[in-house]
Amino acid sequence: MIEAYPQKIETQMQELYNRLLEKHKRLYAGIEALKLAYGGVTYIAKLFNCSRNTIKHGLEELGAEEILPRIRNRKKGGGRKAILDKEPDINEVFLCLIKKHTAGNPMDETQKWTNLTRANMSDLLAREGFKVSRNVVRKLLKNNGYVKRKPLKNKAGGGHVDRNSQFERIAELKDIYTAEGNPILSVDTKKKEKIGNLSREGKIYTTETIEVYDHDFPSLAEGVLSQVLLEMQEA
Known part of the structure; x- marks a missing residue:
């Protein structure tokens, strides 16, 4: 008797065969037998532990018309009703x-x-x-x-009168310290949250886009909330 497939493939074929309905088993066995030369029916019968007549019956069904079921689309309105409708x-x-x-x-x-x-x-x-x-x-x-959106920085908050001078002073001090050979340290202070119509991290569900100031100047804030207080509130 021929040995058509390695053992691993045979095991997979047997697992598939055992999961099929009886009619589909006959058809599958018939297709596998057709792939092989002389002795294929005997080989498949032994592999699937079925009779030769079962395989021959499957071969006959393969030659008949309208044996294999066609794919059917679900009818309009079929399926489980959505809870919003129910x-x-x-x-x-x-x-x-x-x-x-x-x-x-x-x-x-x-x-x-x-x-x-x-x-x-x-x-x-x-x-x-x-x-x-x-x-x-x-x-x-x-x-x-409601759609999840981030605040849109679209409102002009205007410039602060001292905004440019403060950066000029920082640059001046930096040059003095650099010239004297002193190190320059950049310190990230404890985070504080400004209160007001300012941008925030994250998104919320809104019906319309929320417009906030395009810059987070302290002068535009209504107050400042420290991080420690924020953590106490969340707890």
């Missing part, structure tokens, strides 16, 4: 939940933003009986005009 009240509940965590621009009622994350929103909806994924929350946000 639960028409979820959007109203969603808007009520984020209302307490929404701020806006008093000069532009269309500009709103929320400090909630999608995970936060998913948890709030779950408490109201809507167990949804973050992807569903993303669709709810999009349906209501």
